[in-house]
Amino acid sequence: MNQISITKKSIIAAVCLALCVVLPQAFHAIPNAGSIYLPMHIPVLLCGLICGWSFGLLVGILGPILSSLFTGMPPVAVLPTMVVELAIYGLMAGLLFQLIRTKKLTLDLYISLIGSMLVGRVVAGLFRAFIFSPGQVTMKAWVTSYFVTALPGIVIQLILIPAIVYALMQARLIPQRYSKGA
């Protein structure tokens, strides 16, 4: 997706940033959706995949801050951990998608998504354990909060994000990664 101009990448990043505020609001219709379905992760990961690591990193940093300023969610107490987690998601999604080219879009997407989700959760856990709440985070608490509670969100992201990428390509809103013959 290198053919996208810098201007278009900037506007896509802006739209993803706006969706970091709007999507959690849209999920308010569903009880407890924020913590279970992790709606803010979707635009950050998509921005990293489509616009590259620098824009993914930017949206990952600014998304939670802007949402916290506009809606009060996430609250300031969890904001630093969330900023680190989402920044790593955006950065890693962009980097992995740029580096991994298996000639199969679905495989590229899944490797990039799973890799960025794992690295993001590990780094956020390390930041929580050593910087934000030193001595209060156990391995069990980390696994529970980042993998068990978030499992529905992880599954939904793994289903929805490739579907959105395919839908955007189908609608010619982003260019094809591989030509049909490849």
Next chain:
Amino acid sequence: MTQTLTGIYLPGNTYIHRLDARVKFFCFFALVVATLFTNSWGGYLVMVVISLVLVYVSKLRLSQAIGSLGRMRWFLVIIFLMNLLFFSPENAWFSWWFFAPSYAGFLQAINIVFRVSVVVILSNILNTSTPPIELTRAMEALLHPLSFLGIPTGQIAMIISVAVQFIPTLTMESDQIRKAQIARGARFESRKLTEKAAAIGPLVVPIFLSAFRRADELALAMEARGYQSSQKKPIKKNVKLSSADAFAIFASLVVCISQIYFL
């Protein structure tokens, strides 16, 4: 759903509205730091009084200032209970199963809930008293020193500005999509996790398609008018601050320093 966004600009001509946006940003961060350092009953009282005075001076209705706290009530209750029940098992009042409420946990719970609430009120005051475009310009001006490190601050400010302007449009659009999907039988309120999950796809995919279509149109229009992200834009040079701005900076610094060192 548009009603749930409390941080939308409300035009006015109060002392807070007339302050320079950069000054408001600076004061906001100073007061957030003061709130994070608050650790005594006297400190809590000072921050509550300051927040109420700011709400009164900016002529905000109390419901507008604390509206988002109402939406966060369950989150606040949960963090209060978690801190109360799990924070300090050593000096617990009593212990049952894995619950161990303690006085230290009670104080920590009040501390966290207080900090979250005050920062939410302060951010509501900032957003309701400052037009989004001025907030962006202020952000660009405050980010400007980072440009010496090679960070494209102008481009970052443009992204934030476009994002802020997209929020109301996308909020309305996502609301329409949600209502359309409910009309088609989506079961967002269902108690079954599988039904709720199945309802999310038809909600999220159209929101993204519509948002990316808008992004495509805007990018095309900008490129057609010769916009180049690399070109240097002039920074607003009127750095002169009024005496009201100077007073706001002074007052917020006094509050910040006194919370850190004295209260």
